[in-house]
Amino acid sequence: MECSRQHIPHSIISLLNGFKASKTLFTASKLKVFDVLNSSNSLTLEEVAGQINASVLGTERLLEAAVSLGLLEWVKQQNTSVYRNTEQASRFLVSDSPESLNGYILHCNDMVWPLFSHLENAVREGTSQHERAFGKKNEEVFQDAFYSKDEVKIRFMDAMHSIARVTGKDVATAFELSPYKTACDIGGCTGAMAYEFTKAHPGLSVIVFDLPQVIEMRRHFQPKETDDRVSFVAGDFFKDDLPKADLYILARILHDWSDEKLHVLLSKLSKMCTPGCGLLVSEIFLDEERKRPSRALLQALSMTEGKQRSPTEYSDVLEKHGFTPKHIKHTDNLLDAMLFVKEDPNDKRT
Ligand code: SAM
Incomplete structure (x- = not known):
């Protein structure tokens, strides 16, 4: 008797x-398969195994699985x-391609994967699983997880850098920003996003503000053509004075923190801003029913203490500090x- 194929739960099997x-x-x-194939264009199984310093049998299984995944x-x-x-691997997986996601992939392997292997405990305890x-x-x-060792810090910065290079142009060109002349990218990390903003807006200068440990490592990530409209200032955005600017950029910052911590940061920003100042928030926005996109959830x-939010949730928090969504x-x-x-x-509506 033929088993009815429509009863196979394909979506569950693919999740599995x-x-x-x-x-x-x-x-x-991690084994640099995409890099070795990029330098030689095409290689036999034995050549790949030799270059990545792995067994022929194991390499064959890995390469066949990678072929099956496209x-x-x-x-x-x-x-x-x-x-x-x-074509996609050459563009996004080779480590030195301009749009490489390699840094983020290695972060997922080395940092996120171990955390996910303790997901049961994370759910039971409602806490970060860093210690386990x-x-x-x-x-x-x-300070404690990402920046405790230089090697881990560089890997985390590389992960942020790779996503910022892939998304930066779309974020930088999302709005007409010609009224703004000076921007401050709060938690701007390597400056990858800041360079996209100066490229897109010829009248804009951007100060990248981040922790001292990050700013001291920025030279590892500078683009070939430097831009003197991008500058760097070290400090802690919860404790130190923030640079003066007429546009503040918060890209992938707010989701990391609880509502209480957001109030600390946003009240500092609110004090720095005169009426008309802009605040650009870039995040994965949840839909209003908090169901999608699933990658955010x-x-x-x-995550340690933060949370993903919808546009209304972000607006509610920001409006408390005098920022109106436009x-x-x-x-x-x-x-x-x-x-x-x-x-x-003073411009209160009645
Ligand atoms: N905005 C960057 C982007 O979109 O690529 C990086 C986002 S990353 C998730 C968060 C950034 O905030 C990191 O660069 C981190 O060093 C910085 N950061 C975290 N806590 C900070 C603090 N207290 N003061 C200044 N920067 C901080």
Whole structure:
């Protein structure tokens, strides 16, 4: 008797296998499969195994799985078969390509994967699993978890850098910003987003404000053509004075923090802003029913104290500090954007 195919729960089966697919991508990236194929264009199985310093049997399994996921091609060439990067792999997976996601993939492998392996505990306890995953207490997520060692810090910065390079242009061009002359990118990390803003807006200068540990490492990530309209200031946005600007950029900052911490940061920003100042928030915005996109809700599972929010939730928090939402842009890239403007407190509507 033929089993009715329509009863196979395809979506559940693919979720069930999803972690194997992710780990295949992570492992191929970590072992530099895409890099070695990029330098030689195409290689036999034995050549790949030799170059990544791995067993032929294990490499064959990895490459075949990567072909099945559309990451590699396996083609006959003369009397032999060779592996090649797909067009997408050349563009997004080779570590030195301009749009490479490699930094973020390695962060997912080394940082997020261990946290997810303790998800049951995270759910039971409602706490971050850093101590279980990395054997270290995590009082303050950036200082204790991401920036405790140079090697981990560079990897985290590289992850932020790769996403900012892929999304930065869409965020920077989301709104008409010609009224603004000076911007401050709060938690601007390597400056990748700031350079996209100066490229898109010739009249704008951007100060990147981030923790001293990050600012001291910025030279590892500077673009070839430097831009003297981008400058860097070190400080803690909860404790120190913020640079004066007429536009503040908060890209992937607010989701990391509780409502209480947001109030600390936003009240400082509100004091810095005169009426008309802009505040540009770039995040993954949840829909108003908090159901999608699922990548935002999945990301929240390993977050320490933050939360994902909808545009209305962001507006509610910001309006308490005198910022009115003016425009929203769903970019169809990894991050969306909202532009808020500081209102004149004397200009109260009745
Ligand atoms: N805005 C960047 C982007 O979109 O690529 C980076 C986002 S990353 C999730 C958060 C950034 O905030 C990191 O660069 C981190 O160093 C910075 N940060 C965290 N806590 C901070 C603090 N107290 N003061 C200044 N910067 C901080």
